[in-house]
Amino acid sequence: MENQNKVSLGGMDGLESREKEMKMANQRTAKSRELLVRLLAFVLTFAAAILLGVNKQTKVVPFQLTATLPPINVPVTAKWHYLSAFVYFVASNAIACSYAALSILLLFTSKGENNIFPKMIIILDTLMVALVFSSNGAATAIALMGYKGNSHVQWKEVCSVFGKFCDHGAVAIGLSQLGALAFLLLVLMSALRSNKRSSNY
Amino acid sequence: MENQNKVSLGGMDGLESREKEMKMANQRTAKSRELLVRLLAFVLTFAAAILLGVNKQTKVVPFQLTATLPPINVPVTAKWHYLSAFVYFVASNAIACSYAALSILLLFTSKGENNIFPKMIIILDTLMVALVFSSNGAATAIALMGYKGNSHVQWKEVCSVFGKFCDHGAVAIGLSQLGALAFLLLVLMSALRSNKRSSNY
DSSP states (O other), rough: OHHHHHHHHHHHHHEEEHHHHOOOOOOHHHHHHHHHHHHHHHHHHHHHHHHHHHHEEEEEEEEESSSSHHHHEEEEEEEEGSSHHHHHHHHHHHHHHHHHHHHHHHHHOOTTTOOSHHHHHHHHHHHHHHHHHHHHHHHHHHHHHHHOOOOOTBOOOOOSHHHHHHHHHHHHHHHOOOOOOOHHHHHHHHHHHHHHHHHHO | HHHHHHHHHHHHHHHHHHHHHHHHHHHHHHHHHHHHHHHHHHHHHHHHHHHTTTTEEEEEEOOOOOSSSOOOEEEEEEEEGGGHHHHHHHHHHHHHHHHHHHHHHHHHHHOOOOHHHHHHHHHHHHHHHHHHHHHHHHHHHHHHHHHHOOOTTHHHHHOOHHHHHHHHHHHHHHHHHHHHHHHHHHHHHHHTTTOOHHOOO
16 A cells, blocks of 8 residues: 555656656747847847948939039948938947847846846837837838938939948848847747736736 | 634635735726726827828928029928828827727627637737837938938928928827837736746746
8 A cells, every 4th residue: 555655656756747847848948949039139130230330332423513514523422320210220229239139148147036137128128129110110211212202392312323322221121120020029928928817807 | 623623714714805805906906007008008199190190281382493583382282191101100000099999898898718819919019019119210200301301312301391290290209109108018017917937937
C-alpha cells in the first residue's frame, strides 16, 4: 500500500515537473520571439534613420533671371534637414532604435517578481508605436507632395529634379513603416499574452 | 467545538464574500473608467472629422496675368479634399469614431468567459492608435507647411490668405490628437490591467 502511494506520488511529481518544463519551454519560445521582433524593430528604425540622415543630392538647375538674359546654371542641394517633417522622421527613428536596443538589454538582464521594467516596457512600446507612426505619417505626406505637387496651393513637385533623393526617402519611409509594425506587434504580444479581460468583467 | 467550527467557517464565508464584493466593485470602477475614455475618444475624433470635413473658405484673390494689364480678382476656395493628407485625416477620424461607438456597444453588451470580443478590442484599439497618430502626423506636416511654407522647395505659405480655414484645421488636429491620446490610454489600460509578464519570464 505504501509502495503504491509512493509510486502514485512519484507519478504526480513527474507530471508536475513535466508541466513545469513545458511552461518554461513556452516562456523561452515567447522570449525568443520577442527578442527577434525587438531586433527587427531596432534594425529597421536604425536603417531608416541612417538612410534619410545621410540622404543628400546636388543638382545643377538652370535659373532664368530675365527673359532677355540666358539662364544661369546654379547648383541646388536637397537635404533631409531642409524639411521639418524629415527632421521629425530622423529624430523619431533615432529615438525608437535607441529605445529598442535599450529595451533588449533591460528586459533580458532584469530578473525578479516585483520588477518594474516589464510595465515600463509596455508603456514605452506603446509610446513608440504612436511616435513612429506619427513621424511616418508626416514624412509620407511631405514625400507625396514632393512626388505629385498640388495645384490648389501651387506647390510644385520636386522629385523630377531630385529623383535619387526622393527614391532614398521612399525606401527610408518603407523601412520605418515596417519598424512601426514591429513595435505594434510587440504591444499586441504584451497585451494579448496575459489578457484576462473576459474573466475580469 | 462544532459551534466553534461553524463560527470560524461563517467568518471565512464572510471574508470571501467581502473580497468578492470588493473585486466586483473594482471591476465596475474599471469598466466605468474605460467607458469614459471610450466616450472621450468617440467625441474627440467625431468632432475632429466634422470640423475639418465642413471646413471651407472662399477668398477673392487678385491675379496678375501680364505686367501691362490690371490684376483680375478671382474667387479661390480652400477645401479639405484638395489635399490628400486632409482626406486621410478625415477618413481616419471617421473610422476611429465609428469604431469607438461600436466598441462601446460590443464591450458592454457581450458576456461570457470564452468571449472573443476583448481580444479583438485590444487589437483594434492598438490599430486605432497607429491610424490616428499616423493621420495626425500627415495633417500636421501639411498644415505646418501651409503656415510657414518652405523656401528650399519653393512652397509658399497659404495661411495668410486662408486664415479661417487654417485656424479651423489647427483646432481639428488638436482635437484629433487628444482623441489619439485617449486610444493610447485605452491600450495602456488593457495592457497593464492584467499584466503578469514579470512572473511569466
